[in-house]
Amino acid sequence: GLHHWAATGMMVAVGLHMLQVFFWGAYKKPRQIIWVIGILLLVLTFGFAFTGYLLPWDQKAFWATVVGTNIAGSIPLVGEWMRDLLRGGTSVGALTLTRFFAIHIYLLPPLMAGLVGFHIFQVRKRGITPSWVRVCEEPVGHDIKPAQRFWPDQAFRDLVVSLIALVILLVVAVKVGAPIEPMANPSDTAYVPRPEWYYLWLFELLKYFPGQWEFVGGVLLPTVGIVGLFLLPFLDRNPERRPRKRPFVSFACFGTLSAMTFLGINAIATTAHVKPLSPLAMQGEKIFLDQRCQSCHGINGGGGNAGP
DSSP, X not given: OHHHHHHHHHHHHHHHHHHHHHHTTTTSTTOHHHHHHHHHHHHHHHHHHHHHHSTTOBHHHHHHHHHHHHHHHTSTTTHHHHHHHHHTSSSOSXXXXXXXXXXXXXXXXXHHHHHHHHHHHHXXXXXXXXXXXXXXXXXXXXGSOOOOOIIIIIHHHHHHHHXXXXXXXXXXXXXXXXXXXXXXXXXXXXXXXXXOGGGHHHHXXXXXSOGGGHHIIIIIHHHXXXXXXXXXXXXXXXXXXXXXXXXXXXXXXXXXXXXXXHHHHHHHHTOOOOOOOOHHHHXXXXXXXXXXXXXXXXXXXXXXXSOO
């Protein structure tokens, strides 16, 4: 429960921090590299969320990973190769679980630690962005006031906030726990996969690009958005930092957030309520699993291709 709710809290904290940096205009010169590192950390955070998704091995984890890897499979030319590489085969199974665990535990943490360290180093080097000061009016050289010492003032503030966050997470973890669903069942075709709230907008977007257009909604548009974030400090040459004096980028940000919120709410509102299986269907499901029929007979894109 602590791991689950801390991950949710991390997504909230990262999102709020990115919005604060954007509306404060802190991505502008001379702090472009800090923003770029921040976007890399944002991508890694989503990577943590996606790879950690499968590890509980419940119904939601299994089917959401099937959908996620199918999105990777929609990429032209290299899609099928990438999907099989992520899955460790043609279907989501034990090899997929092993690969996602290795990425989640051994690959992403050192990358995150290195980037966080460099991010903080650059913040200390460049200093905190002055409130609402135009880029060309920001003090430079000897005019810059000395940065506040991290120890003990800032360290104390960080410690207090961290302890408060930890207490809240512990209370939620004890009272609510982790929302674990029944064990993954590849034959349960009636299950309607729904990702966590921070991926709902992408899940809903796929509905507008069905079939051969799945690549546009699942890969192309999100990639364009991420690339746009990377290039933002170099494209926005307006020296103003106040949001109202940057109407174009402020409107673009507000419009994007509104669209993502609309898609997420719509995804929740349109979630189908699945009826439980009848006794006869449950018996057939048990036979299907006991005989390992899914190894030859495909279900929703899973399994092999040996059987019809």
